[in-house]
Amino acid sequence: MIFRKRExxxxxxxxxxxxxxxxxISQLVSCIDPALQGFAxxxxxxxxxxxxxxTSTIRFVLRRASDLETFHCSYIRCPTSKDSYKIFSKIFRDVFSQQPPLSGVSKSVLxxxxxxxxxxxxxxxxxxxxxxTSECASEVIYEILKAPDEHGVKVGIFAAATDVRFPLHLDPFAGAVFRYFEVFYPPYGRGEIREILLRRVKEGFSEGCLSDEAFERVVDIASGAADVRYGIFLLKTAGLIAESRRALRVEVDDVERAHEGEAVPFLAKALAALNSEERAVLGIICSVREISTGELYSLLSGEVRMSYRKFYDVLEKLERLRLVDIAFGEKGVGRTRYVHAKFGEEVFEKAMKLL
Ligand SMILES: Nc1ncnc2c1ncn2[C@@H]1O[C@H](COP(=O)(O)OP(=O)(O)OP(=O)(O)O)[C@@H](O)[C@H]1O
Ligand SMILES: [Mg+2]
Structure with missing residues (x-):
């Protein structure tokens, strides 16, 4: 048995x-504290x-606090409840544990x-x-936060967003009532990603069923992509691949196959939206893995004609699409920037063939 606890x-x-x-977690706990004593x-x-x-830290503090039953909580995943009617229906269901009145009732009645x-x-x-949309977010936030004044109820909001500019997109009404504590989540470093994945491995795999090499490869890929979630996905998929070949241990090849199986279609989709110049730049980056922007430009000049200005625009686009990482070199002279590939040459070539 490769997995001890697959879930x-x-x-x-x-x-x-x-x-x-x-x-x-402690910042979120202090925000919930008043609710444990009957306040907003x-x-x-x-x-x-x-x-x-x-998401994990919010669910973590809610799991501990909601046993106390001193307050109601309604958890809304906005990607699945995208309009204000759906959101208030969900709040209704969570608070009263019953279906909202049949449709036909207007949102304001609800x-x-x-x-x-x-x-x-x-x-x-x-x-x-x-x-x-900013209209919908503004409407929901305003509707909820004006309720204490208008109805004497006690309410608060925890919102989570990846875009730090989110508050700026709210309309002035919502912006004026939405006063909040900002809880910031910096990206994890490599060591942190490794530790998080290691704990997951100890919990999820049977002892000795994941080779050290396979584990380190997952850590490499996950930290290259700055994505713990992807690391967890790779562990699971590599485990399933090892199981399907009836192996007793997950090996580095299983990880490579899991990664390729995911990366190739993802990259192919991204490539389909790029023009030939952008593909050429990405192809070179994938083949060298890491390169300074200056060196990259001279390599590229041998293959395509492109102005330096245009070259920078392309790099920026590739970074925005999360196809490459750009960072200042640690030891670089002055402000040398380095481009890091997120995919290897093989993945790139396989993806190109799918086009
Ligand atoms: N510090 C951590 N310890 C253990 N697991 C973690 C930690 N941080 C993240 N994870 C795991 O990584 C995955 C992603 O975390 P989570 O969903 O909480 O991120 P998020 O910030 O909400 O991401 P998104 O912005 O994409 O919604 C989850 O599987 C979660 O269990
Ligand atoms: Mg989340």
């Missing part, structure tokens, strides 16, 4: 401990790049019903709130 690799698995997020929870805005533990029957403080979590 620890599921996307919605919430571990017993969330290392490296003690500060964020304080608003919080969780900001940070994808996969940095925003909202009225919620406030008029609400007996305990309410915390609304708007997770991935940047998936809502």
């Amino acid at each position: 620890v690799f599921d996307p919605d698995y919430l571990p017993e401990e969330i290392p490296f997020r003690e500060k964020q 929870p304080l608003n919080a805005l969780c900001l940070g790049p994808p996969s940095t533990g925003k 909202v009225e019903k919620i406030w008029s029957k609400l007996e305990k403080p309410l915390l609304v979590v708007l997770d991935d709130v940047n998936f809502l």
Whole structure:
């Protein structure tokens, strides 16, 4: 048996401990504290790049607090509830444990019903709130936060977003009522990613069923992509591949296959939207893995004619699409910038063939 507990690799698995997020957890706990004593929870805005533990820490503090039953909580995944009617229907269901009145009831009637029957403080979590249009986010936030004044209820909002500019997109009405504590989630470093994945491995795999080499490869890929979630996905997929070949241990090849199986279609889709110059630049980066922007430009000049200005635009686009990473070199002279490939040459060539 390769897996001891396969569910620890599921996307919605919430571990017993969330290392490296003690500060964020304690900030969220202080925002919930008033609700434990019958007051309104304080608003919080969780900001940070994808996969940095925003959802996990929110669920973590809610798991501990909601046993106490001193307040209601409604957890909304904005990508699946994209309009305000759906959001208030979900709040209704969560608070009253029953279906909202049949459709036909207007949103304002629905909202009225919620406030008029609400007996305990309410915390609304708007997770991935940047998936809502700014009109919708503004409307929902304003509707919720004006309720204390208009209906005497006690409410607060936890919102999570990847775009730090999110608050700027709110309209002035929502902006004026949405006062919040900012909880910031910096990207994890390599050591942190390794530790998080190691804990998952100990919990999820049977002892000795993952080779050290395979594990280090997963850490490399996950930290190259700055994505713990992808690392967890690779562990699970590599485990399934090893199982399907009836092996007793996950080897580095299983990881490579899992990564390729995911990376090739992803890259092919991205390539389809690039023009031939952009593909040429990306192809060179993938073949050398790491290169300074200056060297890259001279390599490229041998193949395509492109102005330096245009070259920079292309690099910026590739970075925005998360196809490459650009960073200042640590030891570089002056402000040398280095481009890092996220995919190897083989993955790039296989993806090109799919076009
Ligand atoms: N500190 C941590 N300890 C353990 N697991 C973690 C930690 N941080 C993230 N994870 C795991 O990584 C994955 C992504 O985390 P999470 O969903 O909380 O990130 P997020 O910031 O909400 O990302 P997104 O912006 O994409 O919604 C989850 O599987 C989660 O269990
Ligand atoms: Mg999330």
